[in-house]
Amino acid sequence: MNRGTKSAIALTILLIAVTAAILSTVWGSDAAIPLKQHITLQIQLPLVITAILVGAALASSGATLQVVLRNPLADPGIVGITSGASLVAAILLLVTPSWASEYFHYLLPLGCFIGALASTLLLYAMARRLLGSSTAVILCGVAISTLSGAIISWLYMFSDANALRNLTFWLMGSLYQTNWPILMVGAPLIITALGLQSYFAGDLNKLYGGDIAAKNSGVNVEKLTERCLLVCAVAVGAAVSMAGSIAFVGLLIPHILRLVIGHNNRFIVPLSALAGACLLLIVALSSELTRAITLPVSMITATLGGPLLIWALYKGQVRG
Amino acid sequence: MAKGAEASIISLRQVALKNRFTIDNVDVAKGQCIHILGPNGAGKSSLLLVMAGLLEPDSGQVSLYERPMSSWSLATLAGVRTMLGQHSLSSFHLTVGEYLSFYAQPVIAKGSSTPHLCSQPIPPLIEKALEVTSFLPKVLTHLSGGERQRVEICRTLLQIWPLLEKGEGLVLLDEPLQGLDIRHQYALANLVNVLCKKGNTVVMSSHDISLSANYSNTLWLMHKGALVVQGLPENVATKHYLESVFECHFAISKHDNFLEIQVCAPISLE
Numbered sequence: 039m040n041r042g043t044k045s046a047i048a049l050t051i052l053l054i055a056v057t058a059a060i061l062s063t064v065w066g067s068d069a070a071i072p073l074k075q076h077i078t079l080q081i082q083l084p085l086v087i088t089a090i091l092v093g094a095a096l097a098s099s100g101a102t103l104q105v106v107l108r109n110p111l112a113d114p115g116i117v118g119i120t121s122g123a124s125l126v127a128a129i130l131l132l133v134t135p136s137w138a139s140e141y142f143h144y145l146l147p148l149g150c151f152i153g154a155l156a157s158t159l160l161l162y163a164m165a166r167r168l169l170g171s172s173t174a175v176i177l178c179g180v181a182i183s184t185l186s187g188a189i190i191s192w193l194y195m196f197s198d199a200n201a202l203r204n205l206t207f208w209l210m211g212s213l214y215q216t217n218w219p220i221l222m223v224g225a226p227l228i229i230t231a232l233g234l235q236s237y238f239a240g241d242l243n244k245l246y247g248g249d250i251a252a253k254n255s256g257v258n259v260e261k262l263t264e265r266c267l268l269v270c271a272v273a274v275g276a277a278v279s280m281a282g283s284i285a286f287v288g289l290l291i292p293h294i295l296r297l298v299i300g301h302n303n304r305f306i307v308p309l310s311a312l313a314g315a316c317l318l319l320i321v322a323l324s325s326e327l328t329r330a331i332t333l334p335v336s337m338i339t340a341t342l343g344g345p346l347l348i349w350a351l352y353k354g355q356v357r358g
Numbered sequence: 359m360a361k362g363a364e365a366s367i368i369s370l371r372q373v374a375l376k377n378r379f380t381i382d383n384v385d386v387a388k389g390q391c392i393h394i395l396g397p398n399g400a401g402k403s404s405l406l407l408v409m410a411g412l413l414e415p416d417s418g419q420v421s422l423y424e425r426p427m428s429s430w431s432l433a434t435l436a437g438v439r440t441m442l443g444q445h446s447l448s449s450f451h452l453t454v455g456e457y458l459s460f461y462a463q464p465v466i467a468k469g470s471s472t473p474h475l476c477s478q479p480i481p482p483l484i485e486k487a488l489e490v491t492s493f494l495p496k497v498l499t500h501l502s503g504g505e506r507q508r509v510e511i512c513r514t515l516l517q518i519w520p521l522l523e524k525g526e527g528l529v530l531l532d533e534p535l536q537g538l539d540i541r542h543q544y545a546l547a548n549l550v551n552v553l554c555k556k557g558n559t560v561v562m563s564s565h566d567i568s569l570s571a572n573y574s575n576t577l578w579l580m581h582k583g584a585l586v587v588q589g590l591p592e593n594v595a596t597k598h599y600l601e602s603v604f605e606c607h608f609a610i611s612k613h614d615n616f617l618e619i620q621v622c623a624p625i626s627l628e
Binding site: 105108109110243244246247248249250251253254255256257258296300301302 | 407410412431432433434435436437440441443444446447448449450451452453456457459460461510513514517
């Protein structure tokens with residue numbers, strides 16, 4: 039049995055264990071049965087599903103983006119895809135008229151997808167012009183994030199207190215913002231995207247040797263790049279519509295996995311999804327256990343991811 | 359192949375790529391070992407890319423095995439020919455063994471379930487010339503330029519190795535000697551010759567006129583996007599052609615079967 043299979047089994051067990059732990063936090067108490075059922079169905083199940091889907095989408099997209107953009111530090115947040123999506127989410131939160139709020143759970147994923155796609159296209163166009171320089175991709179991401187951040191700051195000035203609280207939660211990421219309707223729209227999108235990312239993973243292996251090597255071995259590089267970016271935009275857009283912008287999951291997970299099981303994307307991409315789901319479930323569990331405060335997710339992931347990014351830069355994993 | 363050594367593998371008719379090259383009529387026959395010589399910017403790399411089906415010319419007809427190049431899909435091409443491009447840098451810290459395994463599926467897939475090549479030996483013929491086995495556990499980005507080039511050549515050959523062993527492969531190499539030390543330059547030139555003797559076809563570009571003249575059976579001399587002359591090395595590597603193309607003085611002498619070519623000095627451009 040190789041390391042990939044072993045890791046897959048270990049992660050699956052972890053996933054089930056953490057899910058069980060979250061669900062058991064309610065059933066261990068002595069509240070009335072109907073109340074317990076209500077909490078499980080309306081709060082905890084959506085929480086668990088959101089954590090699994092969002093973690094899987096972000097980590098798997100991160101792994102895909104890193105290879106497609108030839109940059110081990112690419113992450114949906116760092117390259118600006120998340121910020122494009124959250125910009126549109128912020129606009130929708132603030133300006134959706136009351137008559138349209140009924141359709142908000144459709145509008146939100148769609149809007150986030152459009153935002154994610156727009157920033158992906160901008161990134162792709164800029165990265166193609168600056169081809170060969172992997173730091174350029176990161177700089178493009180910084181530019182896109184800065185711009186989105188600036189627009190969101192302007193939006194703050196025109197919003198009331200209630201919308202402001204919503205917005206802040208959104209920008210810091212939260213696993214408690216979803217409800218069943220949003221999950222119903224987002225889940226099929228993410229599951230399809232995850233399937234496609236794993237399907238493309240074999241061809242991604244051929245990109246390690248550069249464009250000519252990949253084409254020589256039968257991969258249509260342009261087509262693959264465009265398809266992967268599109269699929270990542272769908273996955274990240276849907277993830278943002280569920281939980282706001284969550285930083286570093288897409289960087290952290292594939293990075294650690296590569297150290298453990300090597301660079302074969304056939305393993306890295308699906309296992310990233312699994313490990314990403316586990317990570318966010320653990321975050322969810324920790325905020326279930328510390329009932330007093332609901333922790334903003336990005337606070338935890340950035341605490342873990344920030345030092346890793348500095349370490350990776352220090353080790354010279356990105357060249358100019 | 360019923361037609362034997364005369365079968366045309368690649369043919370180019372009135373092929374032109376804007377600002378790169380224009381070729382009227384040229385054929386590559388089975389078993390040929392062609393070295394392309396020419397100054398920088400003569401169009402060698404573009405010509406190799408067009409012959410590999412990786413770059414579409416603006417006009418003209420390129421055929422591979424007597425079928426128009428446009429009718430071949432990239433996936434089918436990957437199984438019949440292989441090309442080494444000029445190198446690109448990877449910033450992923452993967453091992454050489456893993457890297458090679460991604461491109462050499464047909465050889466590796468049999469029997470072994472591990473994604474690592476380390477357990478599977480590099481074919482002895484390749485190993486003898488390129489000596490890459492000791493690199494397998496090393497990280498790709500930690501290799502020196504020449505070592506990396508040897509790995510890239512190995513990757514290129516492994517892609518169609520089953521075909522090369524049968525003597526039916528087509529290999530295109532863009533400056534494979536770049537970065538190699540003297541010993542490995544000659545070892546590679548020798549490997550290419552061995553492959554051709556088995557019936558494979560190799561076209562490669564080079565800047566080492568002396569090596570190319572002695573290790574090829576056909577020389578193509580390119581200049582400013584045109585194929586100036588092609589033919590047997592002793593007919594192409596002449597004082598007249600070399601001086602007009604490279605704008606340098608040459609001293610050429612022949613001992614037994616060895617062409618000794620020396621560059622004396624650039625012809626002044628005053």
